[in-house]
Amino acid sequence: MKKLLIALSAFAAVSLTLASEKFDLWPEGKMPGKSAAEPESSKIEDTWIGKKDKVLIIRNVSKPALEFFKAKSDKPTGLVVVCPGGGYGVIAYGHEGTEIAEWLNSQGVSALVLKYRVPNNPMGALMDAQRAIRTARANAKEWNVDPNKIAVMGFSAGASLSARASTNYAKKLYEPIDNIDGLSARPDGTILIYPAYCDEPGNEKRWKNSKNPGHDYNGMYRLAGELPVTKDTPPAFIVQTLDDGLVNSAISYFLALKELKVPASVHIFQSGGHGYALRKLDKPVDEWKDLLATWLKAYNY
Secondary structure, three states, X not given: OHHHHHHOOEOOOOOOOOOOEEEEOOOOOOOOOOOOOOOOEEEEEEEEOOOXXXXXXXXXXXXXXXXXXXXXXXXXXXXXXXXXXXXXXXXOOHHHHHHXXXXXXXXXXXXXXXXXXXXXXXXXXXXXXXXXXXXXXXOHHHHOEEEEEEEEEEEOHHHHHHHHHHHOOOOOOOOOOOHHHHOOOOOOEEEEEOOOOOEHHXXXXXXXXXXXXXOOHHHHOOEOOOOXXXXXXXXXXXXXXXXXXXXXXXXXXXXXXXXXXXXXXXXXXOOOOOOOOOOOOOOHHHXXXXXXXXXXXXXXX
């Protein structure tokens, strides 16, 4: 991948089941915006995702990176930029990142896992997402990818980031660094799995420490002000459950798309909580990945 080696510098890899390639997102010394105050660290940590589980968590990201998982195909495939969650505080890199990329490969779709800047750096994270989408297009030929089939997918805060990337793609967040930044940052599709912070009441609570939940019915579903949805916003696939305290996030984004007749599929399941990713809960929400597989096929990814 001569083009990639010119555009990006390689960084140390972690062994995974499938072969993957890792690259720094920004050229050395050229990253716009701020870095983390503490050194980066990664650790397998205990968590609770319907049952006791262990997941890979990355903290204090100052050097954003991409991990590329190439689907086996004779013809160009679609590609999904995967944004793991973590409340914009950490990166749940394993179960909401590399495991998702492997599943996408099993569906014949290539994937890029984005390690974006944390903690508490939403602007840096959005710059990283824009750069990741542009990088996918810049390397489409090398990667056997259709440059017009680049979707963005996120979980929780990663879904918030994906929605922001899907609605702020025309904003110039940083000065162009190279030819990559001359390409479009608009995703061709948006996949939001248990999204966070897409409703304004939930967004205010997260970033402004507001205790106002939005008392009128319509106010509960006000779209976050940082998501300027238009008729050109990419088609979306959305999943959430009623027992997820962030469920209004999915509904708000869906209603905004519906109002402007942007194609959207929303699946609200009865239960499943938050953070399950591909974990089997023995509940109907387990079907979300099968529904997504159908959606990806319908859009020729």
